[in-house]
Amino acid sequence: MAKYEKFKKNVLEASLWLSEKGYFGSHRGTGGNVSVRVTESAMAITPSSVKYQDLKASDICVVGFDHEVIEGKMSLKPSVESGLHAIIYQKRPDTNAVVHTHQLYGSVFAVMNMSIPPLFDDVAFSLGTSIDVIPYALSGSSELAHNVAGKLSNNANAYILQNHGILALGKTIEKAILHAELLEKVAHIYYLALSTGKPVSTLPESIVELVKVVRNHEVKES
Ligand SMILES: [Zn+2]
Numbered sequence: 001m002a003k004y005e006k007f008k009k010n011v012l013e014a015s016l017w018l019s020e021k022g023y024f025g026s027h028r029g030t031g032g033n034v035s036v037r038v039t040e041s042a043m044a045i046t047p048s049s050v051k052y053q054d055l056k057a058s059d060i061c062v063v064g065f066d067h068e069v070i071e072g073k074m075s076l077k078p079s080v081e082s083g084l085h086a087i088i089y090q091k092r093p094d095t096n097a098v099v100h101t102h103q104l105y106g107s108v109f110a111v112m113n114m115s116i117p118p119l120f121d122d123v124a125f126s127l128g129t130s131i132d133v134i135p136y137a138l139s140g141s142s143e144l145a146h147n148v149a150g151k152l153s154n155n156a157n158a159y160i161l162q163n164h165g166i167l168a169l170g171k172t173i174e175k176a177i178l179h180a181e182l183l184e185k186v187a188h189i190y191y192l193a194l195s196t197g198k199p200v201s202t203l204p205e206s207i208v209e210l211v212k213v214v215r216n217h218e219v220k221e222s
Contacts, residue, residue, distance in 0.1 A: 004071055007036050007044040008060035010097075010173045018101060019052035023180060025102035025165075027053070032165065033079035036173050037089050037096040041065050045085055047076040065090055080140030087145045088169060091152045094222030097176035099168040105187035106166035106180075109133070113162050116183075116190050118203040123186050124211045127179055128156025131186070136162040155219040158183045171222070 015034045018024060024032035028051060035045035042064045050059055061072035061079075065086040069078060079085070085098050109116060109131075116131040118124045134151050137143035148167070151159060157179045159167045166183055170176030193200045203211075 004038055004044055004062050005057070007038045007062075008057040010036050011044050011046060011060045012055060012057045014097075014099065014173050014177055015046055015052050015055060018099065018177065018180070023099075023101040023103045023184075024052065025104070025107070032099075032101045033081050033085070034100070034173075034176075035079075035082075035085040035098050038062060042070055043082075043085055043089060045079050045082055047072070048079050050076065081144075083140075083142060083145040084148050084167075087149045088152065088167075091149055092155075092169065092219070094171060094219045095169045097170045097173040099170075099176045099180045100161075100165060101168070101180055102165040103180065103184050103187075105191055106160060106183050107164075108191055109187055110160050110162055110164055110166070115160070116186055117200075118208050118211065119186055119190060119200070121203060121207055121211070123182050124203060124208070125214060126182055127158040127186075128154060128215055129208050129211050130154070130156070131158050131160055131183060132156065133160045133162050134167075136164065139164065155215045 011034050030049050030051055033046045035043045038044050044060050044062050047059050047061050059076055062070040063078045063082050064070055088095055088098050113133055115133050118129045135147050137147050157169045168176050168179035170179055
């Protein structure tokens with residue numbers, strides 16, 4: 001059906017770009033997933049167990065937030081993390097795209113179980129005042145979706161998944177990808193700064209408060 005064509009193309013193009021840039025952790029693997037909101041109650045999402053190199057727009061699944069498959073190939077299952085994506089769209093009306101990756105420096109903080117503090121104002125305005133860690137649960141489990149739901153009220157656009165990877169949210173797919181990129185940039189810099197052993201300077205409290213007000217306003221206005 002042509003109805004979802006544009007959304008499927010967006011998911012495909014985003015997935016290919018993230019894969020080529022190494023965001024999924026391996027070029028030949030099937031880790032990570034990408035989705036966009038298509039209606040008030042459904043999303044287009046990457047299928048499970050298909051190599052990104054082989055992915056076609058017609059392979060992208062359209063799934064309701066109630067897990068019902070609306071459109072998709074019989075031979076393909078939607079991503080195992082569909083429940084996690086669905087809960088984000090339901091809890092965060094400002095979000096129209098979600099990217100889940102296993103990117104390198106984001107994953108360093110995932111295994112250190114360590115949040116990234118506010119270091120740059122431009123990054124904080126985009127991602128939120130802190131990039132928090134969501135507690136570990138098995139990939140694809142309802143417990144993981146539950147843990148994600150428990151953190152979304154901080155109105156951030158990026159999260160670290162403990163011992164797993166990262167999540168980036170956005171108003172558009174372009175923004176969600178940008179947020180994954182910004183997270184990787186700030187995680188890389190924070191890792192390098194920590195490795196010097198010298199104290200790391202964070203943003204002043206007055207700026208953190210300003211960012212919080214702006215971020216809360218952006219989420220509410222959506
Ligand atoms: Zn994953």
